[in-house]
Amino acid sequence: MSKPNMQIRPLDDLGRIVIPGDMRELLGWKSGVRLELSVGDTDSQFITIREAHPRCSLCWKEPEELLPVANGFVCGQCKESIKK
Ligand SMILES: [Zn+2]
Incomplete structure (x- = not known):
């Protein structure tokens, strides 16, 4: 069964x-x-x-908000870490 x-x-x-x-x-x-x-x-x-579902291209998480970039998305946390 x-x-x-x-x-x-x-x-x-x-x-x-x-x-x-x-x-x-x-x-x-x-x-x-x-x-x-x-x-x-x-x-x-x-x-x-x-x-x-869309994921951050860097950390692979699925946050509520993602920023579109060239070939994918980046989350706010990764965007801030890139700025530094
Ligand atoms: Zn990220």
């Missing part, structure tokens, strides 16, 4: 998987949503997929 929110999907030759429609609907993920994938622990062979 599997967990109700767990499904097993094959990885294709190009490394793609299909995220089931009911999961996408539950999370409000529509076509084109940007997803962030991360590997936390290679021993457990576990990845996390979540909706991507």
Whole structure:
């Protein structure tokens, strides 16, 4: 018996998987949503997929306010540390 929110999907030759429609609907993920994938622990062979939010390009945090820069964003704290 599997967990109700767990499904097993094959990885294709190009490394793609299909995220089931009911999961996408539950999370409000529509076509084109940007997803962030991360590997936390290679021993457990576990990845996390979540909706991507803008991050500071320097400290990688996700503060409420970000300042746009050339190819990304910078948080206020990093902006102040650059000034010094
Ligand atoms: Zn920052």
